[in-house]
Amino acid sequence: MDLMTDMPMGSMSMGNGAPSLFTLQKMYWAVVGSAIGAATLVNLLNRALAQHRLRDSSLTPAKPKSLFFNTYATLTAIVREISYATIHPLPLGRYTIHFPPLGPVLVILANLITILVLSFYKLDTTDVWEWEDIGYSTGFMAICQLPLIFLLAGRQNVIGFLAGMSYASLNWFHRWVARTLWLTATIHMCFWFRDWARYDYIKYELYNDELTKRGFAAWCILTFIVVTSIRPIRGLSYEVFVLQHLVTFIGFIVAVWMHAPNEVRVWVWIPIGLLVFDRVVRYVWGAYVNLAVFHRNKGNKGSRLWTHSATFTPLPGNITRVTVDNPGISWQAGQHVFLTCHSIVPLQCHPFTIASLPDDDKLEFFIRAENGGTRRFFRYASKNDKILGNPGSAPAAKGRTVFVEGPYGTLRSLRQFDSVVLLAGGMGATFTMPLLRDIASVWTKESKGQIGQGSFQAKRLAATKRIRFVWVIKSRAQLSMFETQLQSVLADVAECRARQPDFQKELEISIYITCDEKLEAPTTVPPALPLPARDVITSGVDLSYGKDIDISDEKDNGSVHSISAESSSTAEAPAAVGKGCLPGGGCCCTTQIKDEDQITTCACTCSGPVQSEKAILSSGAVDEKTALSKESPPTLSPTILSGRPYPRTIIRKVLEKAEGESAVVVCGPPGLSDDVRRSVVYLSDERAVHKGTGAQGIYLHIENFGY
Known part of the structure; x- marks a missing residue:
């Protein structure tokens, strides 16, 4: 492992016409740079395509109309089918x-193959006299990977900016490139050990050679970093993981710097520079965002020094709602920030999705209590638990000073797509709900911008014609999180239809409830949400909202529009597979509903059979039983179902109506994400997207929440 020689090894060839070690490093970065350049080009084309669609005045702006865009759409569809494909999950006991999908795997394999080819180029692994040369080449190829690892790790991410990718998505590549580095370093070490083993020299080198000691120490630290970065281990305690990751990184960089010869130490200085750049930008931006002196115009009522003050409210299901009024940042739907509150959870920051829109003039987060800081948030909020029904609760606590870093997160604008399918599991709705509200708000602005029937405004704000929103929750108590937002969206769409008779937009909302318990029965759910009257999924627990739900909203034109929920009784539902009683008296139903239009509702029979009722949901036509008079706006209400959704059927029905490219967005547990990904691949292949049938493309975005 002794690279410290007077001879500049990097500029020398390994023989047999092989390039010098420096040339091999340059060749590797030429490949990496080409990949980043290709991703940048695709990002620029996608941005140009989005602008083109918003300028298109035709009735099908999301449909390609030229040879260039047709060709691009065809290539995109083929690449997507390959990159989205994934293997079915493998159950191992309780785990x-x-x-991962095939696309990222192919990128990592390409990187690995490039490293191995350059490391062994024109070298014979069976020739004992070339083992030392292989040790040198793999060492040089190992150290030149360090900058890429740090380019993929920073929150202020240059690659992410160029390629239009979130740092969270790039973090997966960061981990796997680090594992590729570990493999290269291991090969580097093993070939030196193999060469020394011929003379029984390994033990002597480890005990007496300082350079060998430093190299072996660097490998040990890197091995520890790779092992502790495996998801099950880092998930044990995220705070501990972050701390040890930072400490071990410093130790690794020091050991590599001491082990490497002067001629290649530049590969160590580059990552240090990237780390410093990331931290400086974050701290400068954080100071601007959080110091009140820069945001006097916000009228913030917090402390004189800091900008943000947050209130903490407990919600059913161990959820904390954190609200920051008059924030000092701007953001887009689907982004997140890192939130810190030292007075409750000292020296910790956690990423949370922003569940509100900039028009709300507040940052709103819904945080489920897990371990560590999130549980402390809930405990603090629960001290003033009027919302949980404690009559003896203390008065609301004063706002706590919080620090915000961000926003982060990148998502292609959904306004450019003809149809949008939003699927969320549990807390994943904090990601999809703002996206739903964002498009609905644009519909409202467009409808207000029309002077009269047949008159169009100068600029299109969105090409989206239909939205399909699906939310899977364990208990109906979770509906309280987005009661106001759902009510607002439904009211806005109903108003658009009332204002514009030829309003062609479609909105469908389905809420699947898989479990319910007595402890989370009706008192925790605000009665104001326009939900169906009695879609009971548990027996022995009355969870009805009442049949006379009526939300009135006085509009600008003086008319009053009401959004009411009616329900139609169905026959007694047969027992279904996947149901079961909970210890608390509730029940679970995990049966997949393959078609909502031909539904066999999963009913619990813990205390005898119950009747299930299905709400009518339509932004276009309404069932005859719920049709209103011509003077009244159409009824809008979500469909409440017991069980789990079948994503393939849901997405297929949207695609059958699509007149342009569609977007599918999912945020939830890994099982839901895998199911949606496989469904998109299957439907894309089934419809022969852009391969002669005229069917439109499918863009898929999967937001992985959690650490």
Whole structure:
């Protein structure tokens, strides 16, 4: 492992016409740079395509109309089918292994193959006299990977900016490139050990050679970093993981710097520079965002020094709602920030999705209590638990000073797509709900911008014609999180239809409830939400909202529009597979509903059979039983179902109506994400997207929440 020689090894060839070690490093970065350049080009084309669609005045703006865009759409569809494909999850006892999609795997394999080819180029692994040369080449190829690892790790991410990718998505590549580095370093070490083993020299080198000691120490630290970065281990305690990751990184960089010869130490200085750049930008931006002196115009009522003051409210299901009024940042739907509150959870920051829109003039987060800081948030909020029904609760606590870093997160604008499918599981709705509200708000602005029937405004704000929103929750108590937002969206769409008779937009909302318990029965759910009257999924627990739900909203034109929920009784539902009683008296139903239009509702029979009722949901036509008079706006209400959704059927029905490219967005547990990904691949292949049938493309975005 002794690279410290007077001879500049990097500029020398390994023989047999092989390039010098420096040339091999340059060749590797030429490949990496080409990949980043290709991703940048695709990002620029996608941005140009989005602008083109918003300028298109035709009735099908999301449909390609030229040879260039047709060709681009065809290539995109083919690449998507390949990159979205994934292997079915592998159950192992109580655990399930979820495999990544093929696209990222191919990128990592390409990187690995490039490294191995350059490391062994024109070198014979069976020739004992070339083992030392292989040790040198793999060492040089190992150290030149360090900058890429740090380019993929920073929150202020240059690659992410160029390629239009979130740092969270790039973090997966960061981990796997680090594992590739570990493999290269291991080969580097093993070939030196193999060469020394011929003379029984390994033990002597480890005990007496300082350079060998430093190299072996660097490998040991890197091995520890790779092992502790495995998801099950880092998930044990995220705070501990972050701290040890930072400490071990410093130790690794020091050991590599001491082990490497002067001629290649530049590969160590580059990552240090990237780390410093990331931290400086974050701290400068954080100071601007959080110091009140820069945001006097916000009228913030917090402390004189800091900008943000947050209130903490407990919600059913161990959820904390954190609200920051008059924030000092701007953001887009689907982004997140890192939130810190030292007075409750000292020296910790956690990423949370922003569940509100900039028009709300507040940052709103819904945080489920897990371990560590999130549980402390809930405990603090629960001290003033009027919302949980404690009559003796203390008065509301004063706002706590919080620090915000961000926003982060990148998502292609959904306004450019003809149809949008939003699927969320549990807390994943904090990601999809703002996206729903964002498009609905644009519909409202467009309808207000029309002077009269047949008159169009100068600029299109969105090409989206239909939205399909699906939310899977364990208990109906979770509906309280987005009661106001759902009510607002439904009211806005109903108003658009009332204002514009030829309003062609479609909105469908389905809420699947898989479990319910007595402890989370009706008192925790605000009665104001326009939901169906009695879609009971548990027996022995009255969860009805009442049949006379009526939300009135006085509009600008003086008319009053009401959004009411009616329900139609169905026959007694047969017992279904996947149901079961909970210890508290509730029940679970995990049966997949393959078609909502031909539904056999999963009913619990813990205390005898119950009747289930299905709400009518339509933004276009309404069932005859719920049709209103011509003077009244159409009824809008979500469909409440017991069980789990079948994503393939849901997405297929949207695609059958699509007149342009569609977007599918999912945020939830890995099982739901895998199911949606496989469904998109299957439907894309089934419809022969852009391969002669005229069917439109499918863009898929999967937001992985959690650490």
